[in-house]
Amino acid sequence: xxxxxxxxxxxxxxxxxxxxxxxxxxxxxxxxxxxxxxxxxxxxxxxxxxxxxxxxxxxxxxxxxxxxxxxxxxxxxxxxxxxxxxxxxxxxxxxxxxxxxxxxxxxxxxxxxx
Amino acid sequence: xxxxxxxxxxxxxxxxxxxxxxxxxxxxxxxxxxxxxxxxxxxxxxxxxxxxxxxxxxxxxxxxxxxxxxxxxxxxxxxxxxxxxxxxxxxxxxxxxxxxxxxxxxxxx
Numbered sequence: 001x002x003x004x005x006x007x008x009x010x011x012x013x014x015x016x017x018x019x020x021x022x023x024x025x026x027x028x029x030x031x032x033x034x035x036x037x038x039x040x041x042x043x044x045x046x047x048x049x050x051x052x053x054x055x056x057x058x059x060x061x062x063x064x065x066x067x068x069x070x071x072x073x074x075x076x077x078x079x080x081x082x083x084x085x086x087x088x089x090x091x092x093x094x095x096x097x098x099x100x101x102x103x104x105x106x107x108x109x110x111x112x113x114x
Numbered sequence: 115x116x117x118x119x120x121x122x123x124x125x126x127x128x129x130x131x132x133x134x135x136x137x138x139x140x141x142x143x144x145x146x147x148x149x150x151x152x153x154x155x156x157x158x159x160x161x162x163x164x165x166x167x168x169x170x171x172x173x174x175x176x177x178x179x180x181x182x183x184x185x186x187x188x189x190x191x192x193x194x195x196x197x198x199x200x201x202x203x204x205x206x207x208x209x210x211x212x213x214x215x216x217x218x219x220x221x222x223x
Binding site for chain 2: 033035041042043044045048058088090092102103104105106107108110
């Protein structure tokens with residue numbers, strides 16, 4: 001799994017509900033990322049974090065929130081403000097400041113609206 | 115944005131070489147060129163990356179143009195397991211990696 005674990009694999013959201021996607025890494029990497037992927041499309045950056053207690057918005061942060069209270073965990077909350085949440089969500093990790101470092105991805109969470 | 119441009123799709127016969135092109139005309143001097151590939155319902159996996167010089171590894175080769183505004187991923191002998199979407203991305207300051215829509219590679223037996 002490349003040292004990064006996402007759960008659950010499938011998640012369903014009711015209208016008006018907030019849901020949280022889990023992302024955990026066990027290799028002590030500082031940088032973590034959340035991407036969204038729609039069918040037939042590429043990945044779009046939602047949020048990223050380079051250190052604990054700090055994170056930055058990506059291109060499509062509206063309707064999402066994150067926290068980074070521990071180095072190994074970077075959960076993503078899809079809020080009720082996100083009107084079109086159905087997508088495949090991918091979490092990744094890397095070493096910050098080293099652009100030659102690889103990105104390692106989790107296996108993803110498919111979120112669907114009931 | 116650190117944009118890259120790739121063809122939407124390509125086909126290759128099995129056991130023949132495949133050249134996947136990527137244009138990145140806005141690349142800056144410190145941007146690394148990365149390639150990843152993604153199978154359906156899975157996260158992308160790393161293929162190769164480079165800065166200025168051509169790079170080889172057990173999966174593929176990366177040929178980078180002298181002006182760095184384009185690059186080519188070379189799969190030396192395509193197999194059915196190489197059928198995937200291939201993404202060319204730029205690694206930029208602040209650890210932002212921007213993915214485009216990629217190239218969907220079909221390998222014909």
